[in-house]
Amino acid sequence: MINIFEVYETNKMIEQEQLDVRTITMGISLLDCIDSNLDTVNNKIYDKITRAAKDLVSVGRDIEREYGIPIVNKRISVTPIALVGGPACHSPEDFVTIAKTLDEAAKATEVNFLGGYSALVSKGMTPAEENLIRSIPMALASTERVCSSVNIGSTKTGINMDAVKLMGEIVKETAVATKDNSSMGCAKLVVFCNAPDDNPFMAGAFHGVTEGDTVINVGVSGPGVVKRALESVRGENFEVLCETVKKTAFKVTRAGQLVAQEASDRLGVPFGIVDLSLAPTPSVGDSVAEILEEMGLESVGAPGTTAALALLNDQVKKGGVMASSFVGGLSGAFLPVSEDQGMIDAVNRGALTIEKLEAMTCVCSVGLDMIAIPGTTSAATISGIIADEAAIGMINQKTTAVRLIPVIGKDVGDTVEFGGLLGYAPIQRVNTFSCEDFINRGGRIPAPIHSFKN
Known part of the structure; x- marks a missing residue:
């Protein structure tokens, strides 16, 4: 049951900290x-x-x-x-x-x-x-x-x-x-x-063949809520930091669980999962990057960024699974460059590159997301980036994804405007050394040895 104290806390998060059900x-x-x-x-x-x-x-x-x-x-x-x-x-x-x-x-x-x-x-x-x-x-x-x-x-x-x-x-x-x-x-x-069958977030959502006829899945958010909570424990040790993220994720997930159950009951459709992903928007104060910087980084991309993201991702999951019996989808921290003002700022100041973003995807639940690159980038280079991310997902038994946007007519130093929740993005530099001979080999990269668990 959700009690009156939780309702009060939820209202505060909505009014002051940009909590929403995404x-x-x-x-x-x-x-x-x-x-x-x-x-x-x-x-x-x-x-x-x-x-x-x-x-x-x-x-x-x-x-x-x-x-x-x-x-x-x-x-x-x-x-x-x-x-x-x-x-x-x-x-x-x-x-x-x-x-x-x-x-x-x-x-x-x-x-x-x-x-x-x-x-x-x-x-x-x-x-x-x-x-x-x-x-x-x-x-x-x-x-x-x-x-x-x-x-x-x-x-x-x-x-x-x-x-x-x-x-x-x-x-x-x-x-x-x-x-x-x-x-x-x-x-x-x-x-x-490793695409999940029950992801409620776009553009990657599809209804898996193991699912029922209809289902309701909910994606919660709340980067602003987590950042505000961390402001209150500035300078404290990692144990306090982790507990704060975990408790906050619990509260955010409870709000999502409430909405999911209400929607399920009113529509007469079974409830599926709550996805815990921290999904940013271009709005100031609704940024995953700002959470990482609140932990003590001068800028996202600085040494320590991957460790901070690993901590955040893990504690969000730990808090969320205590709040709902049915957690699924992607459930982690999204890093869409164009949709996160803090990420955009980090790219513009030269602190964040595609290579650093790739390293960060090793410890979060998604991949290279909403990254604008020069329109002249070759198809082989795009395939190489996709292969790199897929390798991270395959070896680490996790979901990874690539959403690259080669903007025709734009180059490094330009900016592209998408509008709405998709925001805007600086065109990021791509490594131009060729991987064409590698991509053209054809066939399959075999599954890793630890995949054999029958």
Whole structure:
């Protein structure tokens, strides 16, 4: 039970420390929409989504109003479309019709984003999966709310380097296809290793095949709450620091649990998980970077940054799992450069590079996120960066992801404006030494020895 003291504390965090529930995401299975006729598939998909999620946004608004807890986004995730559209789609253009159907369904239900235009190719690609992947630039250029993800590796299967090479090309093609909009399509495209089935955050959300017909997953946030708590223990030892983060994460997760349970009850949809991820925004005071600097770093990127992030990530998880029996998704600290004012400032002052961000991803739950790079960056270099992040995820048995935005017409020293929660970003320098011969080898990097646990 949530008592009156917790309600009071939650209200204080909302009013003074920018606490919000970042998203309520309804997962919807589209497996019963599979058909060999493309028109039938599109009609079934539209009908299923609009029927299942017709009350999602209104219920979210009701909960906001009644409890005073801001719910920033209402979203939908669906079964990976490569599976759903496979029997009916025989070309990339066929898959694009499904992307447009998803977009229309998202608009009809008034959700912010819909995720699941996805393919899971960690070991190999079917013709349908390859067609979906090749359709991504067209799909993201012709839709507004559809998000795409591709899982190219896992600890159990290794890394599909053919898919890694293809995704470098697809990211570049997506940048070109959306160049008139600051290459925005790449902001809606994530490449994963060890992608979770129950992630409520975009752009990587999809409804896993092990999930039920519908489910409600909630993503909480609260970097501002954690930073304010740490201000009160400035100069204390690490034991006090850890306890403060842990207790604060507990309180934030309780708020998310309340919203999740209310949404589940009112919609008549089972509750899935609460994702504990600290998700920043461009707003001042809502930054993961500022938390790390409050721990004693002059700037994110300074020596000690990776250790501070490891501490933060671990204590958030420890506090969160005591507050909810069902924790899942990514559950850690997001490091999206364009969405975190502290990260932007660190890049601008020269303290934070892509290489340092890569080191930081070894100890947090995500990867290289919302990083703007020169539009001239080669597809092979993008593939190399994807391979590096996938290797970190594969070896460390954790989720890693890459969301790079090669902004056409921009170079190091320029800035790109995305708007809204996506913020703005400086164009970051990329190592230009070639990895093309490595990427062109083809085949798979095998799973690590510690993956064999049967």
